[in-house]
Amino acid sequence: MPKSAQNKALTPIQENKTLRIEAPATNSAGLGGLKATTTHALKYIKPGQILKITQNINQKGGFDCPGCAWPDPDDDRSVIGEYCENGIKAMAEEQQKTLIGAEFFANNSVDALAGYSDFELGKSGRLTEPMYLPEGATHYEPISWEAAFNKVATHLNALQSPDEAAFYTSGRTTNEAAFLYQLFVREFGTSNLPDCSNMCHEASGKALSETLGIGKGSVTLKDLHKAELVIVVGQNPATNHPRMLSALEKTKANGGKIIAINPLPEAGLMRFTDPKNPIKMLTGGTALSDVFVPVTINGDVAFFKAILLKLLEKEEVTGKVFDKSFIKQHTSGLNEFLEDLKTYNFEACLKASGVSKSTFNTVLDLILKKQKIVICWAMGLTQHENAVDNIRELVNLLLLKGSIGKEGAGTCPVRGHSNVQGDRTVGIWEAAPQAFLDKIEAKFGFKPSKKHGYSVIDAIKAMYNNHVKVFFGMGGNFISAVPDTAYSAQALANCNLTVHVSTKLNRSHLVTGKEALILPCLGRAEKDYQKTGIQIQSVENSMGIVSSTKGILEPCANTLLSEVAVVCGVANATLKHRTKINWLGYKDNYAKVRDAIEDVVSGFENYNEQLKQPAGFYLPNGARKREFNTKTGKANFSINKLPEWKLKPEELIMMTIRSHDQFNTTIYGLNDRYRGVFNERRIIFMNTNDMEKRGLKPQEIVNLKSEYQGVIREAKQFKIVPYQIPENCCATYFPEANVLVPLNSYAHTAKTPASKSVKITVEPIS
Numbered sequence: 001m002p003k004s005a006q007n008k009a010l011t012p013i014q015e016n017k018t019l020r021i022e023a024p025a026t027n028s029a030g031l032g033g034l035k036a037t038t039t040h041a042l043k044y045i046k047p048g049q050i051l052k053i054t055q056n057i058n059q060k061g062g063f064d065c066p067g068c069a070w071p072d073p074d075d076d077r078s079v080i081g082e083y084c085e086n087g088i089k090a091m092a093e094e095q096q097k098t099l100i101g102a103e104f105f106a107n108n109s110v111d112a113l114a115g116y117s118d119f120e121l122g123k124s125g126r127l128t129e130p131m132y133l134p135e136g137a138t139h140y141e142p143i144s145w146e147a148a149f150n151k152v153a154t155h156l157n158a159l160q161s162p163d164e165a166a167f168y169t170s171g172r173t174t175n176e177a178a179f180l181y182q183l184f185v186r187e188f189g190t191s192n193l194p195d196c197s198n199m200c201h202e203a204s205g206k207a208l209s210e211t212l213g214i215g216k217g218s219v220t221l222k223d224l225h226k227a228e229l230v231i232v233v234g235q236n237p238a239t240n241h242p243r244m245l246s247a248l249e250k251t252k253a254n255g256g257k258i259i260a261i262n263p264l265p266e267a268g269l270m271r272f273t274d275p276k277n278p279i280k281m282l283t284g285g286t287a288l289s290d291v292f293v294p295v296t297i298n299g300d301v302a303f304f305k306a307i308l309l310k311l312l313e314k315e316e317v318t319g320k321v322f323d324k325s326f327i328k329q330h331t332s333g334l335n336e337f338l339e340d341l342k343t344y345n346f347e348a349c350l351k352a353s354g355v356s357k358s359t360f361n362t363v364l365d366l367i368l369k370k371q372k373i374v375i376c377w378a379m380g381l382t383q384h385e386n387a388v389d390n391i392r393e394l395v396n397l398l399l400l401k402g403s404i405g406k407e408g409a410g411t412c413p414v415r416g417h418s419n420v421q422g423d424r425t426v427g428i429w430e431a432a433p434q435a436f437l438d439k440i441e442a443k444f445g446f447k448p449s450k451k452h453g454y455s456v457i458d459a460i461k462a463m464y465n466n467h468v469k470v471f472f473g474m475g476g477n478f479i480s481a482v483p484d485t486a487y488s489a490q491a492l493a494n495c496n497l498t499v500h501v502s503t504k505l506n507r508s509h510l511v512t513g514k515e516a517l518i519l520p521c522l523g524r525a526e527k528d529y530q531k532t533g534i535q536i537q538s539v540e541n542s543m544g545i546v547s548s549t550k551g552i553l554e555p556c557a558n559t560l561l562s563e564v565a566v567v568c569g570v571a572n573a574t575l576k577h578r579t580k581i582n583w584l585g586y587k588d589n590y591a592k593v594r595d596a597i598e599d600v601v602s603g604f605e606n607y608n609e610q611l612k613q614p615a616g617f618y619l620p621n622g623a624r625k626r627e628f629n630t631k632t633g634k635a636n637f638s639i640n641k642l643p644e645w646k647l648k649p650e651e652l653i654m655m656t657i658r659s660h661d662q663f664n665t666t667i668y669g670l671n672d673r674y675r676g677v678f679n680e681r682r683i684i685f686m687n688t689n690d691m692e693k694r695g696l697k698p699q700e701i702v703n704l705k706s707e708y709q710g711v712i713r714e715a716k717q718f719k720i721v722p723y724q725i726p727e728n729c730c731a732t733y734f735p736e737a738n739v740l741v742p743l744n745s746y747a748h749t750a751k752t753p754a755s756k757s758v759k760i761t762v763e764p765i766s
């Protein structure tokens with residue numbers, strides 16, 4: 001009996017692993033990081049390539065690290081290397097020595113591969129040939145590129161409406177590939193462009209557009225260096241944006257203070273040793289956070305309301321707390337905001353935040369004294385039902401303090417994937433503004449659909465209900481990244497065709513529609529040969545800087561195509577004579593794609609010329625200049641409610657987080673070094689009081705259950721790790737725990753899955 005889609009979608013439970021628990025680290029990077037980097041590189045990358053990679057990664061004229069979206073310094077870059085432990089792990093994945101093709105798939109059925117762990121799947125090797133899974137077949141078989149393109153074309157052209165297809169993007173796709181991809185999708189006739197940012201910073205985009213008129217952050221690296229106070233909320237930079245710690249070190253060196261707001265005392269937020277600084281390596285590094293605020297999960301609005309209430313109280317006494325001239329000149333909605341604020345009770349807010357009075361007072365004191373404040377945040381704020389409120393409340397604080405659009409101050413949503421921000425800028429958006437669509441029409445002569453398309457959650461529902469029949473994934477690992485694994489697996493299985501453009505094998509290749517295709521592509525570090533020579537491409541980082549990226553290694557197989565070539569191939573085969581676009585011309589010369597982007601997206605004037613600047617160029621950013629492109633023409637205060645959720649006595653609130661050894665669904669290894677967890681991923685971090693209340697022991701194996709709107713979801717066999725986490729809170733890793741995240745629990749208006757606030761119960765295996 002073939003395995004069901006649901007069974008294939010779940011990470012298999014593997015027995016006989018020996019979980020080891022140590023005391024969590026109190027310092028990040030340093031020698032431990034250097035050692036981990038070297039060991040990892042030697043194990044997986046061809047020795048001749050390691051030096052080349054480390055010398056070119058994130059260097060001017062080199063290639064952009066395919067890891068996170070943290071910016072590179074504008075001026076001097078470290079000659080020893082602008083990379084981190086996790087960037088090297090990302091490269092080790094991309095540049096694996098092992099290659100897999102027809103023979104591998106002939107020897108391994110889809111069902112057999114589904115028994116592999118995520119770690120094993122990823123380590124199978126780089127994909128080298130297009131592969132096709134016919135209806136009812138047990139094994140993928142090789143297919144030519146031409147036949148693969150025709151297969152996609154036949155399915156797409158057989159649909160009753162273009163809206164019966166959905167085109168997903170993960171955030172590694174470059175500007176050039178992303179622009180062409182959305183152009184093809186729009187010329188084909190739909191706006192169904194769900195992307196990973198729907199699951200990531202969508203709530204930031206929504207909140208910031210409404211309040212400050214731009215869905216991106218306002219600060220530059222210099223602002224971080226010059227800030228008097230940096231507040232890092234809901235983010236674990238030591239693991240996910242390690243190079244951010246160098247920036248925070250500069251903040252400290254300039255006399256700035258740092259506050260970390262997080263249910264967990266994450267190692268890197270406490271102390272950091274720059275592996276590129278030999279003196280720091282000897283002296284033990286820099287203490288980063290001045291205050292650690294162990295907020296309860298989703299207690300952030302409560303905490304910030306408590307702060308806002310006290311600021312108001314002091315302002316009423318001294319008149320010196322608010323930046324009144326900024327507020328008068330640049331903002332709208334102050335009175336309504338203050339009226340609403342006054343309806344809240346300070347003690348109740350502080351209690352709901354879970355923070356002690358003394359910690360609160362230290363934070364308040366810093367906020368009162370400092371005028372240049374930067375707030376950084378990531379998934380700890382965006383993956384809740386009230387995520388948009390979380391972020392709007394931070395903006396309220398910045399506005400009261402006039403901490404926006406001046407040196408050393410502003411908003412810093414720290415993006416995830418290396419080009420997730422750029423993808424949105426060039427049109428990967430299911431709800432693109434009409435002005436953008438008009439420009440597409442003016443340039444290319446076809447009318448793009450005005451109807452908003454499906455975001456990730458809506459696409460899953462549409463597939464489940466047979467409204468979408470073809471799923472196309474440009475990168476990423478959809479089934480492991482999305483919530484509600486069992487439901488989502490059925491959604492994919494209901495499709496006629498699922499297609500993935502990928503560098504490596506992942507679980508999404510195994511949870512397929514009736515037919516499936518895997519289209520293997522070049523990685524970031526590989527040279528992209530086209531008719532007019534080796535192509536450069538471009539990406540936008542978290543601070544709105546666009547820079548070039550150019551592969552330096554020979555492709556691992558000559559059968560691979562670039563993402564651009566795949567898009568052009570699919571577009572050409574699908575649209576044939578219907579198209580108004582010279583797809584093959586774009587494929588031959590990416591400079592022409594940039595010319596097209598220049599005509600359609602503002603901020604890209606002289607794109608090809610500007611890209612020659614070694615450190616890239618800044619896109620326009622109104623908020624940075626106190627120009628607020630909102631409905632009121634001003635920065636808007638907003639009114640945000642305290643979240644109203646309640647736990648039943650037996651329930652805990654669970655956040656699903658990343659270990660130190662993973663990049664999203666790519667599992668680099670089984671350790672979480674900074675948190676002192678080794679050799680196991682199916683674990684649940686719990687407060688010892690919560691364990692005692694339930695009579696649970698360290699390392700005991702439990703099942704986890706979540707009940708939402710009457711549906712019960714279950715994840716089996718997790719081991720308990722006692723940890724310093726607030727009471728009633730717990731944490732697990734994704735993707736293992738995604739099966740517990742209900743599809744219908746998402747951020748209001750942004751639809752980001754609420755994967756950081758899942759109510760669960762912990763059940764001993766009797």
Ligand SMILES: Nc1nc2c(c(=O)[nH]1)N[C@H]1C(S)=C(S)[C@@H](COP(=O)(O)OP(=O)(O)OC[C@H]3O[C@@H](n4cnc5c(=O)[nH]c(N)nc54)[C@H](O)[C@@H]3O)O[C@H]1N2
Nearest residue numbers: 068086234235236240297298378379380416417658663664
């Ligand atoms: N090495 C590596 N780098 C990565 C990634 C990776 O997986 N591996 N992923 C990339 C991507 S796509 C992204 S989006 C980013 C993700 O970067 P992060 O957002 O740092 O990643 P998470 O592990 O989701 O961590 C969220 C943090 O928020 C905290 N948190 C959870 N809930 C709450 C809450 O309610 N309030 C507060 N204040 N804190 C909370 C958690 O304790 C944790 O420290 O990293 C990017 N970079």
Ligand SMILES: Nc1nc2c(c(=O)[nH]1)N[C@H]1C(S)=C(S)[C@@H](COP(=O)(O)OP(=O)(O)OC[C@H]3O[C@@H](n4cnc5c(=O)[nH]c(N)nc54)[C@H](O)[C@@H]3O)O[C@H]1N2
Nearest residue numbers: 170200475476477481501502503504506656664665734755
């Ligand atoms: N429960 C829970 N779920 C989450 C999150 C969470 O915190 N908790 N985080 C969410 C977030 S923030 C995000 S961004 C998503 C991530 O969702 P995705 O972006 O869909 O997932 P990734 O794991 O980053 O995708 C990895 C795959 O991308 C492919 N790949 C790698 N490099 C390239 C390349 O250069 N080109 C192409 N074409 N393919 C490539 C490889 O085949 C690899 O297997 O997950 C979300 N899901």
Ligand SMILES: [Mo]
Nearest residue numbers: 200201416417
């Ligand atoms: Mo992300």
